[in-house]
Amino acid sequence: MDRIAGTATIHPSAVIEPGAQIGSGCRIGPFCVIGPSVVLEEGVELVSHVVIEGITRIGAESRLSAYASIGLPPQDLKYQGEPTGVEVGPRTYLREHVTVHRGSVGGSGMTRVGADCLLMACSHVGHDCRVGDRVILANNVMLGGHVQLGDQCFLGGGSAVHQMVRVGRQAMVGGLAGVTNDVPPFGNVFGLPARLVGLNVVGLRRRGFSRENLHALRAAYRLLFRDPGTFAERLTLAEERFAGDELVTEVLTFMRASDRRRELIRPGRMSMEPNGEDDDA
Template sequence: MSPGSPFSSPTPAIHISACIEPGAQLGAGVEIGPFCHVGPNVILGDGARLVSHVSIAGFTNIGARTRIFPFASIGHEPQDLKYRGEPVRLTIGEDCLIREGVTMNPGTAGGGSHTIVGARCVFLANAHVAHDCKLGDDIVLSNNVMLAGHCQIGDFVIISGGAAAHQFVRIGAHAFVGGLAGVENDVIPYGIALGNRAALAGLNIVGLKRRGFSRESIHDLRRAYRALFAPGGTLKERAEDVAAEFAAHAEVQQILDFLREGGERAICMPRAGKEDNV
């Protein structure tokens, strides 16, 4: 550090105005900027950086190299009226980006007591991750996205600005949710959900191409999608037909597994008479 640096020591680098409570565990190369507060049960992985005015509480584990920007509130008590002060946890993976005003809550006893966020996720300003959510890797939550309690979000999901997900909603891997969508039902992997209330609007073709899915895989996903959501019969019957036809196609089987697993919410379906993006 240069002479006159505002940080108290080079490893980790802690601004003199920050409050680090006894018991907090700081990895190598951690940087904690002005007016941050780190609670006694917090773990900051190697190279984590709190820019300024960040408040981290509870049994919270922040992964290596994760950056957190001003006025984020991480790990404070879950916003659940049933919470009675029991020990609950929040785990955030490596290389995440958490921008201004983001809030993330730990779990509750009724939901496994643990909120989990994967690696390389991006949370833009004022996004909210509620208690007991389970998020995979490489997810993007844009500005003002709201995840209610117990949501499950798969890898590579993108949720656009101002969208909200109902409690217990599942959003499958590689799905895309449009801006201001109100998602009250489960969104299949690779799907697009648009509107309020959100309806299925086809496949995330742009995302699939950007992530290097082959032309053949995308073509098969299109055919499977049209068969799954064709008129006539029940979704279960159509899923059985698709399972037989695409037995060797991993991405189609991923959609079918998602349908079989089920959850607390119904499946988000296409809007009647609306042409889908397939």
Template sequence: MSGLIHPSAVIDPSAELGAGVKVGPYVVVGADTKIGDNTYLESHCVIQANTEMGCNNHVHPHAVVGGEPQHSAFKGEKTFTRIGDNNIIRECVTIHRGTVQGEGETVIGSNCMFMAYSHIAHDCNVGNNVILANAVQLAGHVVVGRNVTISGLSAVQQFIHIGEYSFLGGASGYKLDVPPFMLAHGVRGMLFGPNLIGLRRNGFDADTCKGLKKAYKIIFRSGLTKEQSLAQVEEELPGIAPVERLVSFIRESRNGVTPDHKQRCANGA
């Protein structure tokens, strides 16, 4: 073990390091942390207190994982950051732990890539296979479903939900929920239909893609009320699990759902 830890690293005595963990120069590992097997902490990164990381993670220089939340009510309470396996955390990424006002923990899944300067704020919940490109900013309490890609320089407001398998374009802003399986873009985020390329790459068959495309047109472009359009989708497209998931997400959204770009253009926004 000692041969894998650079002598300049500062590791709290209470930290637990798994087998094969490699720690580079000037790394700081805080109190009550757990670092899973075969994780690599590159030079100058900081793993702060109460952080749990799974196996095979790779943290690049100057990243800060488990930092104190940027929340004016935070008074040093014991809260947590929990991270899965096989994640790539690039240079200068910041991930903050939870708050007692929220869930008490920030949770990140496995097989994610967080590119340079991206930020995950307190009490976020990020699913598996998520990509945050350079300088993506997630505010507090954001929920990101699995297999989501958020392009560079995009920002997501507090408490927003980003549904699974969605793709958010670069330099975009989101203050409303983004439904699953969708393609979104724009300075004020707008929907542009299902994320068909991403869905096909992830093994969704042609019938499912067609179903989602038809459901989108009914929900966002038919002129019906929300409940009328959702009821019509349920009647015309039964038995397609992703369509059912789309309907339930929209029906359960507390923040409201990002509009179709043609709706916003029609309203003059």
């Protein structure tokens, strides 16, 4: 595409460095600063005072609110200005004061935020993170470097995720939780330090998971985290008992991942519902 599309709307106070590419229909508000290796795909809106640096691509129809800072150097003392960047997927909404730091040479070199995400005010995505699609970070969420979030995770306000931690698909992290270990898919964690307290039942229902899906996941979680025996024994038994169940297999595969950098999160007082009672409906 042309370096700056003719249909883009750019406020006179914005600074766009030579080399930046601005797609059709982009709207760039006052006092924004865009670096020379930045690509804004079509329809991106920068409300005001947005700073974008590094080798950074912002997906189509994304919106960045005031004072968002994307692609700034990683908070890593080993970083020496190497060419690294950020990718933000289409239709993602970054609210006020959100920070997404570019990758490091010690990681993948690229920080990625998926499509259709909502990063609420003052949330932070550290270097080399991989954030899936349709993820919601509430206000003041903090992700350390190299964190991985699966699709459709929800992280409550003020929660913090330690570097290298993985959070599986459709998991929920409660507000103010301190997550230092891996969270399996569909799990619900809470506390400081965070503990697994059950399934993300509300989220699963909202996204159309069937009663049979919920029954299978509940049974698997009970076996893995409540029943007697060593965890290795329970994991093997779950693989045998739930062979062929796609969702349970996803959970078990996550737990057995060979490249895991953090231990699996420990269970707290387990429940399957927010009120502490199992619901077999």
